[in-house]
Amino acid sequence: DAKTTQPTSMDCAEGRAANLPCNHSTISGNEYVYWYRQIHSQGPQYIIHGLKNNETNEMASLIITEDRKSSTLILPHATLRDTAVYYCIVRAYSGAGSYQLTFGKGTKLSVIP
Amino acid sequence: NAGVTQTPKFQVLKTGQSMTLQCAQDMNHEYMSWYRQDPGMGLRLIHYSVGAGITDQGEVPNGYNVSRSTTEDFPLRLLSAAPSQTSVYFCASRGQGANEKLFFGSGTQLSVL
Numbered sequence: 001d002a003k004t005t006q007p008t009s010m011d012c013a014e015g016r017a018a019n020l021p022c023n024h025s026t027i028s029g030n031e032y033v034y035w036y037r038q039i040h041s042q043g044p045q046y047i048i049h050g051l052k053n054n055e056t057n058e059m060a061s062l063i064i065t066e067d068r069k070s071s072t073l074i075l076p077h078a079t080l081r082d083t084a085v086y087y088c089i090v091r092a093y094s095g096a097g098s099y100q101l102t103f104g105k106g107t108k109l110s111v112i113p
Numbered sequence: 114n115a116g117v118t119q120t121p122k123f124q125v126l127k128t129g130q131s132m133t134l135q136c137a138q139d140m141n142h143e144y145m146s147w148y149r150q151d152p153g154m155g156l157r158l159i160h161y162s163v164g165a166g167i168t169d170q171g172e173v174p175n176g177y178n179v180s181r182s183t184t185e186d187f188p189l190r191l192l193s194a195a196p197s198q199t200s201v202y203f204c205a206s207r208g209q210g211a212n213e214k215l216f217f218g219s220g221t222q223l224s225v226l
Binding site: 032036041042043044045046049087100101102103104105106 | 117146148153154155156157158161171172201203205212214215216217218219220222
Protein backbone atom coordinates (compact mmCIF):
# COMPACT_ATOMS: atom_id res chain seq x y z
CA ASP A 1 0.00 0.00 0.00
CA ALA A 2 1.16 3.53 -0.74
CA LYS A 3 2.56 5.58 2.14
CA THR A 4 0.91 8.75 3.34
CA THR A 5 2.32 11.98 4.73
CA GLN A 6 0.29 14.17 7.05
CA PRO A 7 1.18 17.22 9.14
CA THR A 8 1.79 16.34 12.77
CA SER A 9 -0.67 18.89 14.11
CA MET A 10 -3.10 21.62 13.08
CA ASP A 11 -5.31 24.18 14.79
CA CYS A 12 -8.73 25.32 13.64
CA ALA A 13 -11.07 27.94 15.07
CA GLU A 14 -14.44 26.66 16.21
CA GLY A 15 -17.09 27.15 13.54
CA ARG A 16 -14.58 27.42 10.72
CA ALA A 17 -13.81 24.76 8.14
CA ALA A 18 -10.98 22.38 9.03
CA ASN A 19 -8.94 21.31 6.00
CA LEU A 20 -6.68 18.36 6.69
CA PRO A 21 -4.18 17.54 3.94
CA CYS A 22 -2.70 14.17 3.06
CA ASN A 23 0.02 13.42 0.55
CA HIS A 24 0.05 10.02 -1.14
CA SER A 25 2.25 10.62 -4.16
CA THR A 26 2.93 6.91 -4.78
CA ILE A 27 -0.72 5.90 -4.89
CA SER A 28 -1.66 3.47 -7.63
CA GLY A 29 -4.82 3.18 -9.63
CA ASN A 30 -6.62 0.63 -7.48
CA GLU A 31 -5.81 2.17 -4.10
CA TYR A 32 -8.50 3.82 -2.03
CA VAL A 33 -8.07 6.75 0.36
CA TYR A 34 -9.66 6.28 3.78
CA TRP A 35 -9.98 8.69 6.69
CA TYR A 36 -10.50 7.70 10.31
CA ARG A 37 -10.28 9.74 13.48
CA GLN A 38 -9.49 8.91 17.09
CA ILE A 39 -10.97 11.08 19.79
CA HIS A 40 -8.87 11.12 22.97
CA SER A 41 -8.20 7.47 23.83
CA GLN A 42 -11.25 5.96 22.15
CA GLY A 43 -11.12 3.47 19.30
CA PRO A 44 -10.77 5.03 15.84
CA GLN A 45 -13.95 5.99 13.99
CA TYR A 46 -14.53 5.76 10.24
CA ILE A 47 -15.13 9.10 8.52
CA ILE A 48 -15.10 8.69 4.75
CA HIS A 49 -13.31 7.02 1.85
CA GLY A 50 -12.90 7.54 -1.90
CA LEU A 51 -11.12 6.34 -5.02
CA LYS A 52 -11.20 9.10 -7.65
CA ASN A 53 -14.23 11.28 -7.19
CA ASN A 54 -14.85 13.73 -4.40
CA GLU A 55 -17.07 12.31 -1.70
CA THR A 56 -19.35 13.86 0.91
CA ASN A 57 -21.27 12.40 3.82
CA GLU A 58 -22.82 13.68 7.01
CA MET A 59 -19.44 14.00 8.72
CA ALA A 60 -17.08 15.41 6.12
CA SER A 61 -16.05 15.92 2.52
CA LEU A 62 -13.10 14.27 0.80
CA ILE A 63 -11.41 16.08 -2.05
CA ILE A 64 -8.98 14.01 -4.13
CA THR A 65 -6.78 15.78 -6.65
CA GLU A 66 -7.08 14.79 -10.29
CA ASP A 67 -3.68 13.06 -10.27
CA ARG A 68 -4.70 11.36 -6.98
CA LYS A 69 -1.37 12.23 -5.37
CA SER A 70 -2.99 14.12 -2.53
CA SER A 71 -6.31 14.59 -0.81
CA THR A 72 -7.96 16.90 1.70
CA LEU A 73 -10.47 16.03 4.38
CA ILE A 74 -12.83 18.91 5.06
CA LEU A 75 -14.86 19.31 8.24
CA PRO A 76 -17.16 22.16 7.17
CA HIS A 77 -17.95 23.64 10.59
CA ALA A 78 -15.51 22.36 13.17
CA THR A 79 -16.69 21.99 16.76
CA LEU A 80 -14.75 21.28 19.93
CA ARG A 81 -15.86 17.65 19.66
CA ASP A 82 -13.89 17.37 16.41
CA THR A 83 -10.63 17.67 18.35
CA ALA A 84 -8.96 14.34 17.55
CA VAL A 85 -6.17 12.58 15.68
CA TYR A 86 -7.09 12.16 12.02
CA TYR A 87 -5.61 9.27 10.05
CA CYS A 88 -5.27 9.22 6.28
CA ILE A 89 -4.87 5.66 4.99
CA VAL A 90 -4.28 4.33 1.51
CA ARG A 91 -5.01 0.71 0.82
CA ALA A 92 -5.04 -1.52 -2.17
CA TYR A 93 -8.11 -3.43 -3.14
CA SER A 94 -7.11 -7.05 -3.44
CA GLY A 95 -10.44 -8.80 -3.51
CA ALA A 96 -13.45 -8.46 -1.27
CA GLY A 97 -12.43 -8.74 2.38
CA SER A 98 -8.74 -9.38 1.85
CA TYR A 99 -7.19 -6.08 2.92
CA GLN A 100 -5.72 -4.57 6.07
CA LEU A 101 -5.60 -0.96 7.21
CA THR A 102 -2.29 0.51 8.31
CA PHE A 103 -2.58 3.49 10.66
CA GLY A 104 0.26 6.00 10.74
CA LYS A 105 0.66 8.75 13.33
CA GLY A 106 -2.01 10.98 11.79
CA THR A 107 -2.68 14.69 12.31
CA LYS A 108 -3.62 16.00 15.73
CA LEU A 109 -6.40 18.54 15.07
CA SER A 110 -7.13 20.97 17.88
CA VAL A 111 -10.33 22.99 17.55
CA ILE A 112 -9.94 26.22 19.46
CA PRO A 113 -12.88 28.15 20.98
CA ASN B 114 -26.52 -3.53 18.78
CA ALA B 115 -23.64 -3.26 21.24
CA GLY B 116 -21.06 -3.20 18.41
CA VAL B 117 -17.58 -4.32 19.43
CA THR B 118 -17.17 -5.05 23.14
CA GLN B 119 -13.79 -5.40 24.79
CA THR B 120 -13.06 -6.61 28.31
CA PRO B 121 -11.42 -5.73 30.59
CA LYS B 122 -10.96 -1.96 30.17
CA PHE B 123 -7.87 -1.91 32.38
CA GLN B 124 -5.46 -4.62 33.45
CA VAL B 125 -2.18 -4.72 35.37
CA LEU B 126 0.02 -7.79 35.04
CA LYS B 127 3.33 -8.87 36.41
CA THR B 128 6.04 -10.00 34.02
CA GLY B 129 5.49 -13.63 33.09
CA GLN B 130 1.80 -13.74 33.86
CA SER B 131 -0.69 -14.81 31.26
CA MET B 132 -4.05 -13.36 30.40
CA THR B 133 -6.71 -13.18 27.71
CA LEU B 134 -8.19 -9.99 26.32
CA GLN B 135 -11.75 -10.60 25.24
CA CYS B 136 -13.41 -9.18 22.13
CA ALA B 137 -16.95 -9.82 20.98
CA GLN B 138 -19.05 -8.31 18.19
CA ASP B 139 -22.76 -8.65 17.47
CA MET B 140 -22.77 -7.41 13.87
CA ASN B 141 -22.16 -10.82 12.27
CA HIS B 142 -18.86 -9.56 10.87
CA GLU B 143 -16.55 -12.13 9.34
CA TYR B 144 -13.40 -10.01 9.72
CA MET B 145 -11.95 -9.27 13.15
CA SER B 146 -8.58 -7.89 14.15
CA TRP B 147 -6.42 -6.79 17.05
CA TYR B 148 -4.27 -3.64 17.09
CA ARG B 149 -1.96 -2.23 19.72
CA GLN B 150 -1.24 1.47 20.21
CA ASP B 151 1.79 2.73 22.08
CA PRO B 152 1.95 6.33 23.36
CA GLY B 153 2.18 8.87 20.54
CA MET B 154 2.10 6.16 17.91
CA GLY B 155 -0.34 4.90 15.36
CA LEU B 156 -2.05 1.54 15.60
CA ARG B 157 -0.13 -1.60 14.68
CA LEU B 158 -1.88 -4.77 13.55
CA ILE B 159 -1.20 -7.83 15.73
CA HIS B 160 -3.43 -10.59 14.34
CA TYR B 161 -6.53 -10.79 12.22
CA SER B 162 -9.18 -13.30 11.20
CA VAL B 163 -11.35 -13.46 8.09
CA GLY B 164 -13.76 -15.98 9.56
CA ALA B 165 -14.27 -18.71 12.15
CA GLY B 166 -11.33 -21.09 12.19
CA ILE B 167 -9.07 -18.76 10.17
CA THR B 168 -6.43 -16.49 11.68
CA ASP B 169 -3.33 -14.79 10.35
CA GLN B 170 -0.46 -12.65 11.59
CA GLY B 171 -0.25 -8.91 11.27
CA GLU B 172 2.70 -6.58 11.67
CA VAL B 173 3.59 -7.37 15.30
CA PRO B 174 2.38 -10.90 16.19
CA ASN B 175 5.20 -12.06 18.47
CA GLY B 176 4.11 -12.78 22.05
CA TYR B 177 0.43 -13.03 21.16
CA ASN B 178 -1.88 -15.90 20.25
CA VAL B 179 -5.38 -15.79 18.82
CA SER B 180 -8.13 -18.22 17.93
CA ARG B 181 -11.51 -17.83 16.26
CA SER B 182 -13.90 -20.57 17.23
CA THR B 183 -17.04 -18.50 16.63
CA THR B 184 -17.96 -15.57 14.38
CA GLU B 185 -18.68 -13.40 17.42
CA ASP B 186 -15.53 -13.82 19.52
CA PHE B 187 -11.85 -13.17 18.88
CA PRO B 188 -9.77 -13.41 22.08
CA LEU B 189 -6.16 -12.28 22.28
CA ARG B 190 -3.86 -14.28 24.56
CA LEU B 191 -0.64 -13.15 26.17
CA LEU B 192 1.10 -16.35 27.29
CA SER B 193 3.96 -14.72 29.21
CA ALA B 194 3.53 -10.96 29.56
CA ALA B 195 6.53 -8.69 29.10
CA PRO B 196 6.91 -4.95 29.89
CA SER B 197 7.19 -4.32 26.13
CA GLN B 198 3.56 -5.40 25.83
CA THR B 199 2.39 -2.45 27.90
CA SER B 200 0.03 -0.73 25.50
CA VAL B 201 -3.57 0.01 24.63
CA TYR B 202 -5.19 -2.81 22.70
CA PHE B 203 -8.04 -2.29 20.26
CA CYS B 204 -10.23 -4.93 18.70
CA ALA B 205 -11.99 -4.15 15.42
CA SER B 206 -14.42 -5.85 13.07
CA ARG B 207 -15.95 -5.27 9.66
CA GLY B 208 -17.95 -6.97 6.99
CA GLN B 209 -16.30 -8.81 4.10
CA GLY B 210 -17.33 -6.43 1.35
CA ALA B 211 -14.94 -4.41 -0.76
CA ASN B 212 -15.15 -1.20 1.26
CA GLU B 213 -16.56 -1.98 4.64
CA LYS B 214 -16.15 0.32 7.62
CA LEU B 215 -13.90 -0.91 10.41
CA PHE B 216 -15.65 -0.72 13.79
CA PHE B 217 -13.46 -0.48 16.88
CA GLY B 218 -13.97 -1.39 20.49
CA SER B 219 -13.22 1.07 23.29
CA GLY B 220 -9.84 -0.48 24.07
CA THR B 221 -8.05 -2.30 26.87
CA GLN B 222 -5.25 -0.47 28.67
CA LEU B 223 -2.66 -3.04 29.72
CA SER B 224 0.30 -2.40 32.00
CA VAL B 225 2.96 -5.06 32.52
CA LEU B 226 5.21 -4.44 35.51
